[in-house]
Amino acid sequence: MSKPNYLTSVLILAGVQLSHILDFVILMPLGPMLTRALNITTQSFSWLVSVYTLSAAASCFLAAFVMDRFDRKKILVSIYSGLVIGTFLCAASGKFELLLAARVITGFFGGLLQSIILAIVGDIVPSDHRGRATGIIMAAFAVSSVVGVPLGLAIANAAGWQATFIAIAAFSLVNLGLVAWWIPNLKGHLSISHSVSVGAEFRALTMNRTTWLAWLLIMSMMSVFGMFPFISQFIVQTLQIEEANLPHIYLVQGIATMVAAPLIGRLSDQFGSKSVFMTCTLLSIVLVTWFTHLETATLFTVIAINTAMAAVGIGRMTPSMDLISRSITASKRGSFMTLVAAVQQLAASGAAYSGGLILSGTRGMADFPVVGWLVAGTMAVSIAVSTKIKTVE
Numbered sequence: 001m002s003k004p005n006y007l008t009s010v011l012i013l014a015g016v017q018l019s020h021i022l023d024f025v026i027l028m029p030l031g032p033m034l035t036r037a038l039n040i041t042t043q044s045f046s047w048l049v050s051v052y053t054l055s056a057a058a059s060c061f062l063a064a065f066v067m068d069r070f071d072r073k074k075i076l077v078s079i080y081s082g083l084v085i086g087t088f089l090c091a092a093s094g095k096f097e098l099l100l101a102a103r104v105i106t107g108f109f110g111g112l113l114q115s116i117i118l119a120i121v122g123d124i125v126p127s128d129h130r131g132r133a134t135g136i137i138m139a140a141f142a143v144s145s146v147v148g149v150p151l152g153l154a155i156a157n158a159a160g161w162q163a164t165f166i167a168i169a170a171f172s173l174v175n176l177g178l179v180a181w182w183i184p185n186l187k188g189h190l191s192i193s194h195s196v197s198v199g200a201e202f203r204a205l206t207m208n209r210t211t212w213l214a215w216l217l218i219m220s221m222m223s224v225f226g227m228f229p230f231i232s233q234f235i236v237q238t239l240q241i242e243e244a245n246l247p248h249i250y251l252v253q254g255i256a257t258m259v260a261a262p263l264i265g266r267l268s269d270q271f272g273s274k275s276v277f278m279t280c281t282l283l284s285i286v287l288v289t290w291f292t293h294l295e296t297a298t299l300f301t302v303i304a305i306n307t308a309m310a311a312v313g314i315g316r317m318t319p320s321m322d323l324i325s326r327s328i329t330a331s332k333r334g335s336f337m338t339l340v341a342a343v344q345q346l347a348a349s350g351a352a353y354s355g356g357l358i359l360s361g362t363r364g365m366a367d368f369p370v371v372g373w374l375v376a377g378t379m380a381v382s383i384a385v386s387t388k389i390k391t392v393e
Contacts, residue, residue: 006124010133012178013117016080017140019172020110022148023087024052025141026168027103028229029149029246030161032236037161038096042233042364046356048096048103049229053349055104056111060342063112064205067334072123073183075334076116080179082109084172091165111345115337118325120183122333128269131322135265138318139258141310146254150247205332205339213389214324214336215343220382221320222347223375224313226355227292230368231306238365239297248299253307260311264318273319273326278383280315285376287312292372316382326391 086106093099125133152164287309328336
């Protein structure tokens, strides 16, 4: 595929990534609104986050060993269609139980998307440009902050939180049409025989040292979900920043990460994913520890620290996913990345639940510094793990 063609495909895939990331992360800034509208506790809200990732993990384990046995485009279209339906169901939910069930559905399909997207990127993008392509895909996190979250909050404030999910579902439906129209059929990996049984393939992958190192790295990466779902509540309840300022906070941090993501991808291609990952992780440790220990802060301080955390956070995610995807051959990349995604979702779910458990104690948000120390500690572990991963491309 020529460069212009693969660039267009990468941009469309980035749109898919954006919609499914937005479907997941929009729940976090909607936290204060949802807890009031549904009359739920912080612990119940953490279940809305956790159940998505638990469902995603289950679907990843179920799908892992069929991902490399079919045309990648057909898999992407099928999965994305399920997410669109699930997001519409979120919009139709008026009670906590119904929203919880809808999040199970969106998690089941949404959890599979990143792995198939990265597998497709690995198939269509030359290895010397893959860091940049991964940076574009990971920029979806930034764009969701710049455009998606502020716009989603504005829609929620004007028409209710259900309207936000309607908007996300409509955007996803448009992206689905672009995928069906432009993304080519991808069957090159099928030329390699898959005569071995699913059980044998499972044993081979799960006993592979590379798989375990990738799992350890992604688990240590996901510790941030012990903190992320509760940042908006920490800002409003502890730092006494008005809830109306949340869109501004997410907007500024999103602009910074949108600029940082492609830059990080280029730096990864130039200096190596490991070096960029380790540098950004060290910066993240400092920023997370500082932010979670704040007792009072101005709006400017909150915006500045959140923006820096988000920028170096994408600086960890982009090279880590590039590093993981380069550590496996193309014939096994789909199954491998789906297994990694399964552990990623389980780790995120466990971190979100643990964070909610800690913050639901008698001290409430006063225990946010404890969460910060735990997150910083696992970040340090991720540096050690990254040094052990070897790439094959």
